[in-house]
Amino acid sequence: MSSERQENWRHLAWAMGGLVASLGPHLLRLKPWVSGFVLAICAWRLLAERRAWRLPGTFLRGIIALGVTIAVFFSYSTITGLDGGTALLALMSALKLLETRTVRDHTVLIFIGWFLCLAAFLYAQDITTTAWVMAAVWLLAAALLEVSHQGQSGPRLRPFRTTGAMLLKAAPIAFVLFFFFPRLAGNFWGAPSAERALSGLTEEMSPGDISDLTLNDQIAFRVRFAGNPPPPALRYWRGPVLSEFDGYTWARGDAQSFFRPLVEHLGTPVDYTVTLEPTGQQMLFALDMVESWTPGLARQSWDFSLRTRNPVHGVLRYEARSHSRYRAGPELAASLGNLSLQLPNGRNPRTMEFARSLRASVANDAAYVQAVLDLFHDQDFYYTLTPPGLERDSVDDFLFNTRQGFCGHYASAFTMLMRAAGIPARVVAGYQGGDWNPIGGYLIVRQSHAHAWSEIWLADAGWKRVDPTAVIAPERIERGIEASFQGSELLPGGLMRDSPFWWQAGMIWDNVNARWNDWAVQFDRGKQEEMLLSLGFEDPDWRDFGLVLGAGLALGIGLLFFWLAWEFRPRRGDPAAQTYGRFVARLERRGIERATGEAPRDFAARIRRLRPDLGVTALAITETYLRLRYLPEPSAGDLNLLRGLVARFRP
Amino acid sequence: LRFPGRFRRLLGNWIRRRQGPDRGAVTLSRGRIYILPTRLGVAFGLMLVAMLLGSLNYANNMGIGLTFLLASLGLVAMHACHRNLETLIARGAGSEPPFAGKEAVFRVALANPGGAARCEIETSAGISPGSPVTVAAGSESTVSLHVPTQRRGTIILDSIEIATRFPYGLFRAWAVLHPSLRCLVYPQPAADALPPPRAPGIAGGGATRRGEDDFSGLKDYHAGDPPRRIAWKAFARSDELLIKEFSGDAEATPVFDLADAPGSDLESRLSVLARWIIDAHARGATFGLRLPGVDLPPEPGDAQRRRCLAALAQFQAPEPDVF
Numbered sequence: 010m011s012s013e014r015q016e017n018w019r020h021l022a023w024a025m026g027g028l029v030a031s032l033g034p035h036l037l038r039l040k041p042w043v044s045g046f047v048l049a050i051c052a053w054r055l056l057a058e059r060r061a062w063r064l065p066g067t068f069l070r071g072i073i074a075l076g077v078t079i080a081v082f083f084s085y086s087t088i089t090g091l092d093g094g095t096a097l098l099a100l101m102s103a104l105k106l107l108e109t110r111t112v113r114d115h116t117v118l119i120f121i122g123w124f125l126c127l128a129a130f131l132y133a134q135d136i137t138t139t140a141w142v143m144a145a146v147w148l149l150a151a152a153l154l155e156v157s158h159q160g161q162s163g164p165r166l167r168p169f170r171t172t173g174a175m176l177l178k179a180a181p182i183a184f185v186l187f188f189f190f191p192r193l194a195g196n197f198w199g200a201p202s203a204e205r206a207l208s209g210l211t212e213e214m215s216p217g218d219i220s221d222l223t224l225n226d227q228i229a230f231r232v233r234f235a236g237n238p239p240p241p242a243l244r245y246w247r248g249p250v251l252s253e254f255d256g257y258t259w260a261r262g263d264a265q266s267f268f269r270p271l272v273e274h275l276g277t278p279v280d281y282t283v284t285l286e287p288t289g290q291q292m293l294f295a296l297d298m299v300e301s302w303t304p305g306l307a308r309q310s311w312d313f314s315l316r317t318r319n320p321v322h323g324v325l326r327y328e329a330r331s332h333s334r335y336r337a338g339p340e341l342a343a344s345l346g347n348l349s350l351q352l353p354n355g356r357n358p359r360t361m362e363f364a365r366s367l368r369a370s371v372a373n374d375a376a377y378v379q380a381v382l383d384l385f386h387d388q389d390f391y392y393t394l395t396p397p398g399l400e401r402d403s404v405d406d407f408l409f410n411t412r413q414g415f416c417g418h419y420a421s422a423f424t425m426l427m428r429a430a431g432i433p434a435r436v437v438a439g440y441q442g443g444d445w446n447p448i449g450g451y452l453i454v455r456q457s458h459a460h461a462w463s464e465i466w467l468a469d470a471g472w473k474r475v476d477p478t479a480v481i482a483p484e485r486i487e488r489g490i491e492a493s494f495q496g497s498e499l500l501p502g503g504l505m506r507d508s509p510f511w512w513q514a515g516m517i518w519d520n521v522n523a524r525w526n527d528w529a530v531q532f533d534r535g536k537q538e539e540m541l542l543s544l545g546f547e548d549p550d551w552r553d554f555g556l557v558l559g560a561g562l563a564l565g566i567g568l569l570f571f572w573l574a575w576e577f578r579p580r581r582g583d584p585a586a587q588t589y590g591r592f593v594a595r596l597e598r599r600g601i602e603r604a605t606g607e608a609p610r611d612f613a614a615r616i617r618r619l620r621p622d623l624g625v626t627a628l629a630i631t632e633t634y635l636r637l638r639y640l641p642e643p644s645a646g647d648l649n650l651l652r653g654l655v656a657r658f659r660p
Numbered sequence: 661l662r663f664p665g666r667f668r669r670l671l672g673n674w675i676r677r678r679q680g681p682d683r684g685a686v687t688l689s690r691g692r693i694y695i696l697p698t699r700l701g702v703a704f705g706l707m708l709v710a711m712l713l714g715s716l717n718y719a720n721n722m723g724i725g726l727t728f729l730l731a732s733l734g735l736v737a738m739h740a741c742h743r744n745l746e747t748l749i750a751r752g753a754g755s756e757p758p759f760a761g762k763e764a765v766f767r768v769a770l771a772n773p774g775g776a777a778r779c780e781i782e783t784s785a786g787i788s789p790g791s792p793v794t795v796a797a798g799s800e801s802t803v804s805l806h807v808p809t810q811r812r813g814t815i816i817l818d819s820i821e822i823a824t825r826f827p828y829g830l831f832r833a834w835a836v837l838h839p840s841l842r843c844l845v846y847p848q849p850a851a852d853a854l855p856p857p858r859a860p861g862i863a864g865g866g867a868t869r870r871g872e873d874d875f876s877g878l879k880d881y882h883a884g885d886p887p888r889r890i891a892w893k894a895f896a897r898s899d900e901l902l903i904k905e906f907s908g909d910a911e912a913t914p915v916f917d918l919a920d921a922p923g924s925d926l927e928s929r930l931s932v933l934a935r936w937i938i939d940a941h942a943r944g945a946t947f948g949l950r951l952p953g954v955d956l957p958p959e960p961g962d963a964q965r966r967r968c969l970a971a972l973a974q975f976q977a978p979e980p981d982v983f
Contacts, residue, residue: 157829179732
């Protein structure tokens with residue numbers, strides 16, 4: 010290969026390496042045909058470069074570009090948005106690869122790579138993604154160094170190392186900018202579009218939905234308590250309240266009410282901070298019964314659930330205060346009462362009939378509730394992770410046929426039985442329990458802690474939580490789902506639960522992630538103000554922010570300045586050479602310059618010709634210098650002599 | 661960034677005014693290094709703005725962090741680019757006089773007193789860029805600048821740009837030197853000149869050449885004398901190197917005179933003289949030169965060739981060309 014082709018090959022390899030690294034986090038998320046196409050083009054391009062094949066012309070590239078755009082449109086049904094946009098960006102980078110010949114083409118590839126890095130963060134900001142993206146950024150910058158380096162002369166360039174040193178110098182400045190650049194509150198172009206399907210609790214519940222979630226080990230949110238956490242049996246994290254029933258599925262419904270029933274909070278409050286992982290939905294979770302929460306973040310609707318204005322696409326942190334003892338809605342408005350009694354006509358007829366007869370056989374509503382719970386407890390109902398599927402009239406099928414269910418089945422059946430007997434009732438979805446992380450001192454609530462229970466309204470008592478699961482499987486509430494299904498292969502994280510070492514490691518890793526969420530992903534205006542407060546600013550305003558940012562930047566750039574000055578500092582030669590250098594410099598100021606490679610003796614002879622008056626001194630200096638340089642054991646006396654001679658040398 | 665010509669000129673004039681002329685070795689101090697983003701640097705900046713707006717809109721902290729990291733990297737690159745030139749010592753390291761029409765070569769020595777290599781230093785004179793060199797820590801590199809010439813005389817190189825885009829090519833730092841480096845330009849040798857007259861400059865001189873047979877005496881050997889004229893016998897006797905002289909030599913040694921050179925004008929006659937000198941030197945002959953006000957007695961060798969051609973270059977020389 011010619012040296013030019015070799016250089017081209019090197020540039021291409023670097024740029025492509027950076028590009029593939031930045032595509033890394035996307036490859037599994039993109040539709041397979043997109044990832045496959047991109048990788049295939051990369052492979053083809055490398056081969057083409059090796060074998061010196063002709064690259065496709067403008068026309069062919071245009072056709073391909075049009076083709077993939079249409080394909081993306083049909084495959085993603087959009088070409089904008091995060092998914093479609095990322096797919097298009099990845100495909101276009103592959104197409105750009107087909108025409109890379111010049112330095113400029115390679116540079117464009119590298120820039121696309123950086124945009125792909127940004128896109129990766131729009132999907133996930135966890136530690137692993139960040140570490141990967143940082144590596145990709147490093148590789149891309151190294152590729153830019155290699156690509157922008159034209160000469161073959163000089164010592165071999167080490168792009169990765171050089172760039173690493175640069176990034177190390179950039180890091181302090183980047184940290185200052187990151188921590189003190191003022192964050193805005195809210196978006197200025199509107200919220201990003203919701204299009205990601207996230208697994209987790211939703212605002213609908215069909216039979217089997219919750220038990221499916223138990224296989225999901227992902228974290229729903231983490232909670233840090235201001236004081237002691239409440240006991241496990243009281244850890245009911247209220248999510249969406251489901252009031253609409255169609256005979257099979259419970260849903261939140263569209264009912265709106267401006268009237269929020271009065272809540273009387275009793276007992277000591279619990280203060281805590283929730284760091285919620287993205288849900289793609291508007292619901293928030295809080296301990297029953299929430300009293301207050303981060304202002305402006307969410308509204309509490311008539312069923313006491315918290316809802317945000319926009320879907321939660323990023324990690325969200327909020328504070329809340331709850332009371333485990335409360336009296337909610339002693340008065341029930343007629344409209345809400347009707348809503349909480351609604352049942353679909355003609356569905357689940359056997360349950361309807363059964364409820365009516367059971368209600369007739371007891372004295373009051375309270376006795377009826379107890380009778381239903383006793384039914385679950387005494388008859389052969391089973392609590393299982395793998396309940397059988399249910400017919401269209403799901404409650405009938407469950408109560409009189411299968412009798413195997415998870416919490417959702419019991420909540421659904423119980424609520425239906427209440428409504429059928431004229432007691433206002435609804436299903437509450439949320440989480441129950443959580444894993445305590447002793448290393449970080451916080452509670453981890455996972456998707457597998459998803460739970461559903463009932464809430465009924467009784468005169469005087471108001472809305473009360475009734476959890477039928479607590480009757481059928483009390484250990485689920487007391488000690489968590491693992492206690493209910495000990496040794497079950499179905500539950501995730503078996504290894505972690507069984508080995509103390511892995512359990513501890515898992516908790517440490519989770520703690521790191523939690524801190525990462527707090528200080529990196531969720532670093533916001535509030536945290537910034539906290540930081541300024543800790544720096545001694547009282548009530549920081551924008552001027553203080555500017556001051557700290559400016560001072561920090563000055564510090565960072567000053568550090569950079571001295572770092573570079575140190576790197577480039579002159580190497581001290583040996584003292585003799587330095588002294589001789591002074592002699593040469595003095596002559597230079599008088600217009601007598603030592604030519605490149607001119608030997609000291611020749612130089613001395615020239616000085617003598619040009620300035621006979623300096624000749625003797627110049628010769629003495631030269632000879633002393635040469636003795637110091639070339640004698641095997643130069644004497645200290647000579648050095649002093651040389652210094653004295655040069656000091657007195659005034660041309 | 662490439663500026664339009666007019667702006668470049670204005671910038672050049674401004675730099676010349678504020679720096680003044682340079683003499684001897686020039687240390688590229690902070691005050692004489694200029695730096696601006698390149699086209700790539702501007703594109704990089706625009707990319708960062710887009711990334712920042714996107715990240716802020718999505719309130720994506722890692723995106724913001726990524727943007728700031730790249731921005732800081734750009735800042736570091738700017739400082740590194742500037743540092744790459746700073747304290748570099750540049751000085752003229754001689755030149756090679758060309759014949760008119762060829763390129764003059766000016767040599768510039770770049771010394772790096774610092775402890776880090778200076779990568780990809782591009783030294784250019786006017787329009788012709790030199791290839792980038794890397795000056796290792798504590799060492800010196802010499803670059804050659806090629807300047808085209810048109811006519812004989814002197815050319816002055818008064819504008820040298822030392823620039824670098826290392827690292828990343830996002831910024832370009834440059835320094836301008838006004839060292840007034842001079843280089844002679846010899847007349848272009850005539851392509852087909854008549855041979856010089858046999859006995860130049862001697863009126864009525866006999867046309868016959870007595871040749872080498874007429875031994876006329878011995879003289880001391882000087883470096884450059886043809887070895888075949890060494891009087892070996894005399895050497896064997898006395899251990900002294902002597903040269904045999906022949907009476908034919910006085911007439912045969914050409915002293916090229918402007919008056920003898922054919923040609924319509926001064927320049928073409930100088931060209932003819934240049935051709936004679938080159939040919940005579942190539943033969944290893946002894947030659948001299950006589951111009952009005954210049955009399956170079958005959959001598960052989962490279963130094964004589966240089967002296968003669970320099971005399972031709974400088975004889976009634978036109979105003980020097982300044983680059």
